[in-house]
Amino acid sequence: MVLLGTPNPESSRLVALTLTEGDPTWAGPLAGVRLELPVFHITEESIKAQVPPEVYEAQVGLAEAVLDTRAIRETLEDVRARAGAGAKEETA
Amino acid sequence: MARRVVVRGARTFLAHAPGLVRYGSKPARDLARHEDLWPALAARLRPFAAAAAYPPHRVFLGALHPDDLARIPRPWFGVERAPAGAPDDARGPHGYLVPEEALYGLMKADDEFDLLWLTESFAAQARARLSLHPLAEPADVERVGQGKPERAIAARLGEPGALPLFLRDGRLVGCMQRAHEEDPSLAADVLLENLATKTTAGMALRTLVADGLAEPATVEYVLNAGEEAVGDRYQRGGGNLGKAVAERAGCLDASGADVKAFCCGPVAALVVAGALVAAGVFDRVAVVAGASLAKLGMKYHGHLATGHPVIEDVLAGIAALVTRDDGRSPVLRLDAVGRHPVAAAGSQQAILEALAVKPLEGLGLRLGDVDKFATELHNPEATEPAGSGDVPRLNYRMLAALAAGRKEIARDEIEAWVAARGMPGFAPTQGHIASAVPFLAHAVDGLVARRLRRVMLLAKGSLFLGRMTQMSDGLSLLLEANEG
Amino acid sequence: MDLRGRQVIAIGERDGVPGPALARCAELAGAEVILQMTHCFV
Known part of the structure; x- marks a missing residue:
């Protein structure tokens, strides 16, 4: 799986799409390449819950405090939903 | 007890470079794959007046304070303003913005190895532009030279290793040549980048001098903090563009060195400059940083998709002087x-x-x-x-x-x-x-x-x-x- | 998505959560970080 630390929904979408459906800008070597890797953001609750809280706070806390974590989560849920069975099953 | 150190002043420089956007890393890579991309990109290159009126550029040159910019609604590129004064340059309290014709002239004046060739007709135009610029000395205008016959430039462009140089309107004005047939560190694109860095850093330093914030004869060391790699195949990034900039800014008593630390290079150079002055090694150290030509048009893809002009169409330079305490400066x-x-x-x-x-x-x-x-x-x-x-x-x-x-x-x-x-x-x-x-x-x-x-x-x-x-x-x- | 025993590619960003910070979190959650990188888009 892929774990992202991207700072906004747009960059999250760009990287996530590149690693699932292929580079949406058709600029790089992954244009048209369907890797279908499941992609999650470090601030998504299902990921965060698995990290020791004090470590999460030290490594991610400050960024999480200012990022639009809800929009990032919704963006990645959308990408995963589009990505097909391989990635989708894992999101449950 | 270390001496107190001040920043005597700082100046900036911008050169409008729409014709060079094609040689930014991202546009160059994309154009190599899809040459038909060019018309769409070219159509979004701004004229000089728009670059001069652009509020972020005016902040960079000191004509507006950053807090003023916070009050200007976006999009900022929609702000139109007739350029005040001479159309050939725009000046803010902290520095100049020059048009691309002057930029090519300045780069030619900085070209010690006759690698940048201008056409005869454009060389005349560049000399005329430069002679109007307050920072250009008669010697600079002379160094632009008479140019080369167009057939000589066409011949060079017919051989491998030379890059054609254009204005925003697509007019061919010259070429940049490689300095060695087998040395990727001396390829035409690398040398074009390095020359643009030298010129923009040098012009920022010359602005500092022209504004009375630095006396060239008394500057002892010039630290260049840019990220460009100046060197050859055996020492890629060998450096000391600092001394090359000192030479062109008339700092004849100075030597220099480069301080590299990716984007925090300029702050690192200010710290090193401060330490050199505090320790008494030197009394006056200039810190310069020139442009990153590779970053022209870096985000053009997004700009084209959203109706923006190509925002990344300027090359920038910065210079500052660090001295012993003068009782006044920060x-x-x-x-x-x-x-x-x-x-x-x-x-x-x-x-x-x-x-x-x-x-x-x-x-x-x-x-x-x-x-x-x-x-x-x-x-x-x-x-x-x-x-x-x-x-x-x-x-x-x-x-x-x-x-x-x-x-x-x-x-x-x-x-x-x-x-x-x-x-x-x-x-x-x-x-x-x-x-x-x-x-x-x-x-x-x-x-x-x-x-x-x-x-x-x-x-x-x-x-x-x-x-x-x-x-x-x-x-x-x-x-x-x-x-x- | 259970991270335990899973192979993870950590893609961080300089102005978001950098790669090493992601890798540390993933490892302590029981994952094996097979590749980490940090992007810088400016």
Whole structure:
């Protein structure tokens, strides 16, 4: 799986799409390449819950405090939903 | 006891370079694959008057304060203004913006190896443009020369290794040649980048001189902080563009060196300059940083998709002079340099605590004791259309969240803190140019006028891009009003 | 998504959560980080 630390929904979408459906800008070597890797953001609750809280706070806390974590989560849920069975099953 | 050190002044320089956008790394790579992309890109290249009127450029040149920019509604590129005065150049209190015709002329004047060839007709035009410019000496105009016959340039372009040079309107004005057939470090594109860096850094330093902030004969050392790799196959990035810039700025008693640290290079160079002066090694050290040609048009894809002009169409330079205490200029607090040590974690928390909190604590100060933080100052209008967000705003919000976490402010005061102690991004996305130092000339103004008491320059460097470490880096520097 | 025993690619960003911070979190959650990188888009 892929774990992202991207700072906004747009960059999250760009990287996530590149690693699932292929580079949406058709600029790089992954244009048209369907890797279908499941992609999650470090601030998504299902990921965060698995990290020791004090470590999460030290490594991610400050960024999480200012990022639009809800929009990032919704963006990645959308990408995963589009990505097909391989990635989708894992999101449950 | 180390001597007190001040920043005597800082100046900036911009060159409008729409014709060179095709040689930015991203456009060049895309055009190599899809040549038919060019008309769409060319159609979005701004004329000089639009670049001169563009509010972020005016902030970079001191004609507007960053706080003024915060009050100008977006999109900023929609602001039209007839250029005041001569159409050939635009000047703000901190520096000049020159058109591309003058840029090519200045680059030719800086070309010691006759690698840049201009056509005869364009050389005449470039000489005429340059002779109007207040910073251009008659010797510069002479160094542009008479140009080469068009057939000679066509012949060079028919051989491998030369790059055609164009104006925004597509007119061929010359070519850049390689300096060696088998040396990728001396290829035409590399030399074009390095020459653009030399010229823009040099013009910023010459502006500092012309404005009476530096006396060339008394500058002893010039530190270049740009990221470009000047060298040949045996010493790629060998460096010392600092001395090359000193030569062209008439600093005949100076030598120099380069200080490299990715985007935080200029802040690192200011620290080194301050240390050299404090230790008594030298009395006057200039810090310069030139343009990053590779970053022209870096986000053009997003600009084209969202109806923006190509925002990244300027090359930028910055220069500052560090001297012994003059009783007036802002003090460079060498006892409060923040560094991000190897052992520190790579998290935002660890970086900002090391760079902002720790050095202030050493002086018994809090984040709130700093009037303005200058951090990553990339123009959001360049980055947002490409999905990269508003980088300065994100960094300021993290600083404010850190202040809230330290109980300096309440959570609901974060936005007000950002507005008061931050600023909107206004710098061209020229790598090291955008990191903290674009505010330096504004900081000197505010600290001398006592509108500001303390300013922190806080820059981050993306070391991991060079693939030698996973680490990032950062450095911070505190400037204080001089209490005499 | 259970991270335990899973192979993870950590893609961080300089102005977001950097790669090393992601890798540290993933490892302590029981994952094996097979590749980490940090992007810088400015």
